[in-house]
Amino acid sequence: MNQTSNVQRPTGINREQALNAEVSADGAASNIKYRRSNILWRIVDFGVAGIFIYAGALKMLDPVQFAHDVKNFQILPWPISVALAFYLPWLEILCGVGLVFRLFYRGALCILSALIVVFTLATAAAKLRGLDITCGCFGHASQHWSFPAHLATNLGILAALLALWFSHRLARYVGEALPGTP
Amino acid sequence: MKLSLTRQALVLVALSLLPAVGEAIYFRGKISWQSPIPPSELVSVDQARTWGENVIWVDARPDAEFARDHVPGALSLNEDRWNELLPEFVASWSPGKKVVVYCSAESCDLAREAAERLRKEAQIPDVFVLEGGWEAWLKKNR
Numbered sequence: 001m002n003q004t005s006n007v008q009r010p011t012g013i014n015r016e017q018a019l020n021a022e023v024s025a026d027g028a029a030s031n032i033k034y035r036r037s038n039i040l041w042r043i044v045d046f047g048v049a050g051i052f053i054y055a056g057a058l059k060m061l062d063p064v065q066f067a068h069d070v071k072n073f074q075i076l077p078w079p080i081s082v083a084l085a086f087y088l089p090w091l092e093i094l095c096g097v098g099l100v101f102r103l104f105y106r107g108a109l110c111i112l113s114a115l116i117v118v119f120t121l122a123t124a125a126a127k128l129r130g131l132d133i134t135c136g137c138f139g140h141a142s143q144h145w146s147f148p149a150h151l152a153t154n155l156g157i158l159a160a161l162l163a164l165w166f167s168h169r170l171a172r173y174v175g176e177a178l179p180g181t182p
Numbered sequence: 183m184k185l186s187l188t189r190q191a192l193v194l195v196a197l198s199l200l201p202a203v204g205e206a207i208y209f210r211g212k213i214s215w216q217s218p219i220p221p222s223e224l225v226s227v228d229q230a231r232t233w234g235e236n237v238i239w240v241d242a243r244p245d246a247e248f249a250r251d252h253v254p255g256a257l258s259l260n261e262d263r264w265n266e267l268l269p270e271f272v273a274s275w276s277p278g279k280k281v282v283v284y285c286s287a288e289s290c291d292l293a294r295e296a297a298e299r300l301r302k303e304a305q306i307p308d309v310f311v312l313e314g315g316w317e318a319w320l321k322k323n324r
Contacts, residue, residue, distance in 0.1 A: 060205065063205060063209055063213065064209070064212055064213050067213060067218070068218060068291060068294070071218055071291070072291055078215075078216070078217065078218055079215050079216070082213060082215050083206075085213075086202045086203075086205050086206045086209070087198060087199070087202040090198040090199075090201045090202045090205070091194065091195065091198040093198075094194055094197055094198050095194055098194060104185070104190035104191075104193055104194050105190070106187045106190055107185075107187060107188075107189070107190025107191035107192075107193065107194050108190070108194060110187055110190075110191050111191050111194055111195070
């Protein structure tokens, strides 16, 4: 009987051990959940980084064509279009690399979000002015994209960037709250 | 890196400048900072006229604009019907002839694109873009 009651009603030390085991089981489960979601966000990181590195590399290889693509928006004078044609592809590539290796991560997310907003606004402005233009975002691959396709792609990338931004903030918060998480 | 957001962004912005400057130096002979078309590929209306019969005028504007008016004797060769119109152009071209391509105005890009395609795809040398396009031609011929 005593043994049974000992099992059903643990002593002070046993109760503490059971509580610790329960807490550590909860912690382990949270850790697993956290790591799983972390892997998912890393996949999104790689996806977004891949898009920008690919787009940047295409434009970097043909800056002359990209300068003409920028000029076709009829927003900037030619010398600035040329300067951007040399500069923007490298900015995209470095920010993409930043996402992959988590170097200057928040800075890269911020710059890429700003870039995609500017690209979207410029494309929308061109459409409103009736300009039939090639955005040049993905070199010749995007030459015949329709305006809705451009818009959908840009908004999809922006949504992914914003999701990464919030997941990063959440990860920092969870990292402080959960022991053993990075 | 435990840098603030602004500092991280500034580091990336500054780092991107280095390869961009290198690339600008590498491509310095292939692109002009003054004009979208290198001066060696541009020709003025007056200069093109001095070539007389040794020139083929190519109108890169859409069909409707070509039908409305065009340089006398010009051939239409626009992006929409490129494959259809190219054989006619090739038939009238002979080695040694200069080609002058034009579109509506200085700001249009159709002439430059057509000229580039003629050089790259059709392997035609001596292809020039008319400075000021159709507008410049009209000004000189009014």
